[in-house]
Amino acid sequence: MSQAKLILSQSPPPWVPLRFFVTAPLFALAAAILTLWSDPITFASRWSMPLLAITHLLVIGFMAMIMTGALIQVVSVLLGGTIRDLKIKSSGLHICLTLGTISMAAGFMSGDPWFMRSAVLLLGLAFILFAWIMFSGISSSTARSDSGIGIGLALIALMITVLLGLWLASGYAWESIDLARSFTDTHLTWGLLGWVGILMITVAYVVVPMFQLTPPYPGKITPWLAPVLLLALVIWSSQLVISEPALSRFGGIMAAATMLLFSGVTLWLQHNRKKKQPDSVVWFWRVGIISITAAVCLWLFPQAGTYILQTSEWQLLLGTTVILGFAISIINGMLYKIIPFLIWLHLSIRVTELKLSRRLIPNIKTMIPDTSIRPQFWLHLLSLLLFLASVSWPDLFLTPAALLFAISNILLLRNIILALQLYSRTEAEIILAGSDN
Numbered sequence: 001m002s003q004a005k006l007i008l009s010q011s012p013p014p015w016v017p018l019r020f021f022v023t024a025p026l027f028a029l030a031a032a033i034l035t036l037w038s039d040p041i042t043f044a045s046r047w048s049m050p051l052l053a054i055t056h057l058l059v060i061g062f063m064a065m066i067m068t069g070a071l072i073q074v075v076s077v078l079l080g081g082t083i084r085d086l087k088i089k090s091s092g093l094h095i096c097l098t099l100g101t102i103s104m105a106a107g108f109m110s111g112d113p114w115f116m117r118s119a120v121l122l123l124g125l126a127f128i129l130f131a132w133i134m135f136s137g138i139s140s141s142t143a144r145s146d147s148g149i150g151i152g153l154a155l156i157a158l159m160i161t162v163l164l165g166l167w168l169a170s171g172y173a174w175e176s177i178d179l180a181r182s183f184t185d186t187h188l189t190w191g192l193l194g195w196v197g198i199l200m201i202t203v204a205y206v207v208v209p210m211f212q213l214t215p216p217y218p219g220k221i222t223p224w225l226a227p228v229l230l231l232a233l234v235i236w237s238s239q240l241v242i243s244e245p246a247l248s249r250f251g252g253i254m255a256a257a258t259m260l261l262f263s264g265v266t267l268w269l270q271h272n273r274k275k276k277q278p279d280s281v282v283w284f285w286r287v288g289i290i291s292i293t294a295a296v297c298l299w300l301f302p303q304a305g306t307y308i309l310q311t312s313e314w315q316l317l318l319g320t321t322v323i324l325g326f327a328i329s330i331i332n333g334m335l336y337k338i339i340p341f342l343i344w345l346h347l348s349i350r351v352t353e354l355k356l357s358r359r360l361i362p363n364i365k366t367m368i369p370d371t372s373i374r375p376q377f378w379l380h381l382l383s384l385l386l387f388l389a390s391v392s393w394p395d396l397f398l399t400p401a402a403l404l405f406a407i408s409n410i411l412l413l414r415n416i417i418l419a420l421q422l423y424s425r426t427e428a429e430i431i432l433a434g435s436d437n
């Protein structure tokens with residue numbers, strides 16, 4: 001833990017982040033069930049309502065759910081920020097995020113504007129609460145690091161995504177508001193490349209060397225990778241206000257180059273890691289990094305005037321590679337390190353309080369053993385490959401892909417619940433040992 005000074009005493013109660021982590025696989029499961037239930041023909045276009053519902057069950061229900069839970073922990077422990085009334089605010093955030101995502105999916109599926117109206121209100125409230133928690137945590141933080149700056153930039157990207165998303169959703173919710181379709185690509189690019197991309201880069205600086213035992217990221221690139229990506233997105237978005245396609249394309253290529261540099265450095269660090277034993281978490285990261293590299297190349301083809309696919313297939317392939325291949329793979333890998341770390345952290349605080357031996361705490365590696373993670377990794381990878389194949393052959397591959405994705409998320413949930421049971425058991429044993437003392 002050389003890179004980051006962990007301010008352990010600031011850690012919020014374990015259930016604050018953990019309930020976000022338990023809820024997320026349920027949304028991924030809901031996305032898989034909705035895929036199984038929908039006619040494969042609806043997946044031929046990115047604008048189909050089931051696909052928009054499934055996309056948001058994944059990007060808000062799974063991805064944002066885990067990333068908000070993890071960030072609340074990070075801002076307290078890594079940056080040492082103090083957040084007033086954290087328990088109430090985080091409960092409100094969790095409830096609004098859960099109900100808002102359900103309303104939004106119901107709104108897309110049923111076309112009933114009342115669901116969309118409640119989604120706009122609930123998700124708006126959820127992200128206001130989240131911004132409040134994060135900005136009060138960061139502003140009260142004493143630690144200044146590349147990670148703190150990166151998190152701040154990712155939050156700016158998230159707020160742009162959310163504002164555009166709420167505006168788009170208002171077009172579905174109220175007849176008097178036009179659906180601002182010209183902003184959809186800006187919304188999703190700021191979400192996937194801005195919020196997710198910048199956050200992954202920032203988190204990687206800390207967790208890749210810490211948990212995968214690699215050398216640290218080179219100090220020459222860490223301070224500017226995230227700011228350059230944000231700047232690139234601003235330049236790319238200039239197309240909305242000035243008609244200068246060359247400038248916008250320059251921004252896009254700058255963003256692509258930044259992501260390729262990050263991917264290359266990460267794969268090189270993983271190749272040079274000190275411990276070479278197979279580790280499923282490293283493989284989740286590798287799949288994620290290879291996917292974003294593939295997605296960037298896929299995006300670059302049309303920029304160079306090369307069309308290898310029809311537009312709709314290209315869009316679906318790009319979306320699947322980024323959401324399932326990049327974001328969800330890396331988030332899975334991160335969860336398997338964050339949850340044991342959280343359990344270890346809270347048990348350590350307990351034994352220190354009760355002046356007991358640290359030997360009462362189980363080895364962190366046994367909290368979610370690699371033998372339990374591996375089958376879930378293979379199911380995830382197989383479902384990703386089948387989803388990619390289903391872009392061209394939906395009748396053949398969509399059902400097996402969704403089934404494997406569902407089983408993969410059931411296993412993820414089971415792994416999380418088993419770890420939490422171990423935590424409760426050990427905590428009870430520690431308290432008992434403390435009362436015997």
Ligand code: HEM
Pocket residue numbers: 046047051052055056059060064120123124127161162164165166167168169170172180181184187188191192195196319
């Ligand atoms: C408050 C949160 C959000 C709201 C209200 C929202 C709303 C919407 C709406 C209404 C659309 C459809 C636009 C249309 O029909 O043209 C859309 C599309 C999309 N959104 Fe969001 N969104 C939110 C958050 C996010 C986040 C955080 C991400 C990614 C990290 C994201 C990724 C996408 C993608 C990828 C699409 C396009 C889907 C496709 O083309 O099939 N959204 N969003």
